[in-house]
Amino acid sequence: xxxxxxxxxxxxxxxxxxxxxxxxxxxxxxxxxxxxxxxxxxxxxxxxxxxxxxxxxxxxxxxxxxxxxxxxxxxxxxxxxxxxxxxxxxxxxxxxxxxxxxxxxxxxxxxxxxxxxx
Amino acid sequence: xxxxxxxxxxxxxxxxxxxxxxxxxxxxxxxxxxxxxxxxxxxxxxxxxxxxxxxxxxxxxxxxxxxxxxxxxxxxxxxxxxxxxxxxxxxxxxxxxxxxxxxxxxxxxxxx
Numbered sequence: 728x729x730x731x732x733x734x735x736x737x738x739x740x741x742x743x744x745x746x747x748x749x750x751x752x753x754x755x756x757x758x759x760x761x762x763x764x765x766x767x768x769x770x771x772x773x774x775x776x777x778x779x780x781x782x783x784x785x786x787x788x789x790x791x792x793x794x795x796x797x798x799x800x801x802x803x804x805x806x807x808x809x810x811x812x813x814x815x816x817x818x819x820x821x822x823x824x825x826x827x828x829x830x831x832x833x834x835x836x837x838x839x840x841x842x843x844x845x
Numbered sequence: 846x847x848x849x850x851x852x853x854x855x856x857x858x859x860x861x862x863x864x865x866x867x868x869x870x871x872x873x874x875x876x877x878x879x880x881x882x883x884x885x886x887x888x889x890x891x892x893x894x895x896x897x898x899x900x901x902x903x904x905x906x907x908x909x910x911x912x913x914x915x916x917x918x919x920x921x922x923x924x925x926x927x928x929x930x931x932x933x934x935x936x937x938x939x940x941x942x943x944x945x946x947x948x949x950x951x952x953x954x955x956x957x
Contacts, residue, residue: 768949768950770936783944834891835891
């Protein structure tokens with residue numbers, strides 16, 4: 728089926744506003760990841776969902792960041808009271824459940840949401 | 846801890862030149878190693894992977910060998926094409942696959 732879909736593709740907001748980013752994973756992919764990619768830098772892990780297990784939130788940079796996922800479907804990343812330092816591309820990826828050293832442990836990425844905070 | 850270090854770019858090569866992009870890692874246990882590629886305007890996509898020491902991942906003419914003794918996973922291609930111009934990311938995933946750690950990316954520009 729379709730790949731990982733993210734929306735919006737671009738978002739411009741004013742400092743202090745809240746934003747919500749959406750990720751539609753590949754059907755059947757129980758694992759979902761959010762990353763942040765600042766200009767010229769690598770991917771920074773934010774949060775990881777695996778099925779109905781408690782998410783790994785260890786990468787969230789502050790309590791202004793939160794993410795939700797209902798079951799194995801859509802996830803939303805919310806940034807409250809945005810700051811200029813939040814400007815980045817936010818990437819979502821999904822994969823099948825971890826199965827040891829299996830060829831199925833491949834992440835499929837969306838095209839990302841480019842967030843600009845003015 | 847886990848981390849990935851890769852050479853800074855941009856790397857500019859002429860078509861048909863030999864490519865090497867260095868990647869070294871630090872990891873607990875025995876991670877799996879990956880190279881992802883991001884073409885302009887597109888999302889990241891897996892290029893190749895290796896899951897244990899001495900494995901060689903290969904795809905589209907690119908190769909990388911998992912070297913445990915040097916903790917490296919350098920990306921090579923014998924003859925690059927203009928269409929290979931992209932940003933390349935080295936990444937690792939620890940044995941439990943709960944997280945992926947990415948390098949900062951290396952931009953490759955191939956000129957005709």
